[in-house]
Amino acid sequence: MSGPRSFSDLPREILGYIFTYLTDSDVAQMCRLSKSVKIEAERILYRYVAFPTDADAEMSLLKTLARAPRLAERTFSNINRLTDLMLIEFWNEEDPLPSFQNFVDLLVNCSFQLRTLECSHIDFEDLKPFLARQPEITELILQHWEPPAYIAPLPNDFLANLEVARMDPRIVAALSSSPPLEHLQISFQHPTEDHELPYIDSLARFRSTLQGLGLERHGAFGGHPPTRDILIHLAAALPSLSTLSLCDQRTMYFYEKDAGITPPEIDTVTDLVTALSKFPCLEVFVLVAVGYADPHSLWWNLWDNRSSFGLVQLFMSACPSLRYMALPKSRSSPEYLGFSRAENGDVDAVAEELQPRDIDWAWRDF
Incomplete structure (x- = not known):
């Protein structure tokens, strides 16, 4: 007597049973419907991503991604509909990460366009290439870090759609454009x-x-x-x-x-x-x-x-x-x-x- 079937086998078995009652055209239509459902589900799932609220858990996750470029690349390449990224935290002074710049480079090459971004403990110069590729950002929160004494004027299209911001006044002064x-x-x-x-x-x-x-x-x-x-x-x-x-x-x-x-x-x-x-x-x-x-x-x-x-x-x-x-x-x-x-x-x-x-x-x- 065989053992009980695992729960993961049941959906496939049920689908196979249903398909025996369908014509080939009906099966093709169901497959197209399934693909559409998958795409819509991914759109909803990846529209908003929040890192763990616990600081230690969040730090552990981000350090893992920073030290594993392939894993980070796979993770961020799949999040192509991300619009809200909450909290990227790195205490570089206390625990420097040699691969942090590689991590930022991965973000720069991502296809998603953020609307909101909240960061702390990240050097603005490290973050600047990523922000330059995110013209759709309307809300930006940068806190708990000390910027350089002088920030060079930023490009005219840098954060051109910014509506809400918490940042050092030196960054505000460096904006060449006048975002709304x-x-x-x-x-x-x-x-x-x-x-x-x-x-x-x-x-x-x-x-x-x-x-x-x-x-x-x-x-x-x-x-x-x-x-x-x-x-x-x-x-x-x-x-x-x-x-x-x-x-x-x-x-x-x-x-x-x-x-x-x-x-x-x-x-x-x-x-x-x-x-x-x-x-x-x-x-x-x-x-x-x-x-x-x-x-x-x-x-x-x-x-x-x-x-x-x-x-x-x-x-x-x-x-x-x-x-x-x-x-x-x-x-x-x-x-x-x-x-x-x-x-x-x-x-x-x-x-x-x-x-x-x-x-x-x-x-x-x-």
């Missing part, structure tokens, strides 16, 4: 006056399309222009801006350590109110919390004897177009509140316990 950017986040890690203001002024070429901007400032105050000046320049460059997300994490830490250095100007609430009054079309303003409360910082000054509701009233009175605002409940609170202004001018709390992601992506989604 609608939402942008930029971060100044160690800015100086010569470094920041020209990049802010250069955003004027996107004034006809840019609706939302996320602005982050980090580091100590040395040589920095005050946030008031940054925002005034921003209002002049982008008068039609409707959404602004601001995270100012600058502190006086280094100046407290260094005797003899005169502390530079620290923004006050009045400075920020003055700056917001320069935005004629701003409808949404989001204040992003910082992870500490340094007594010598804008963040400290904002919350000095003030409540979240009091701050909202100040900002909305200074900016008549402002309709919605989100900010932490207090100076040290991880929770956010949302406020809106009614047609009669009354300000009400409209949302409590906003999620961190709501705040982090406010420049894009609000």
Whole structure:
């Protein structure tokens, strides 16, 4: 007596039984139908590919592909309808991969055309050849890496259809064309006056399309222009801006350590109110919390004897177009509140316990 048939044998046996009742033309028609179903299934399956969400698993997969060119080539050559690639992560500084450039070269030769790409820990110069072959990208997220001090002007058709971007301001400045950017986040890690203001002024070429901007400032105050000046320049460059997300994490830490250095100007609430009054079309303003409360910082000054509701009233009175605002409940609170202004001018709390992601992506989604 023979053993039970394996499950994998059953479909073939059933098909063979069915085919005995069909004419040759019917069999041919079924084969054509099967081929069409296979093509459509592949189109759906390969339309969106996400790497493992666990960082260790994702790293293991990508390192395997980077070290096995034939496997990588087979994998990417079969994904010819991929449109969304989420997260390529390589910590080159901690674990350098000699074959990483070969891996990028494989991507360059792929036939798929991405619409969205999110990368971290990848050198921009390594990624640039791949991006040059992806003119259909509309959303690009580049984070957690330090670009070179200077990026040469990019070709006119480089990222020509970009609509949403999170990237270093040096990359934005290097774009020779003016893509239809609608939402942008930029971060100044160690800015100086010569470094920041020209990049802010250069955003004027996107004034006809840019609706939302996320602005982050980090580091100590040395040589920095005050946030008031940054925002005034921003209002002049982008008068039609409707959404602004601001995270100012600058502190006086280094100046407290260094005797003899005169502390530079620290923004006050009045400075920020003055700056917001320069935005004629701003409808949404989001204040992003910082992870500490340094007594010598804008963040400290904002919350000095003030409540979240009091701050909202100040900002909305200074900016008549402002309709919605989100900010932490207090100076040290991880929770956010949302406020809106009614047609009669009354300000009400409209949302409590906003999620961190709501705040982090406010420049894009609000």
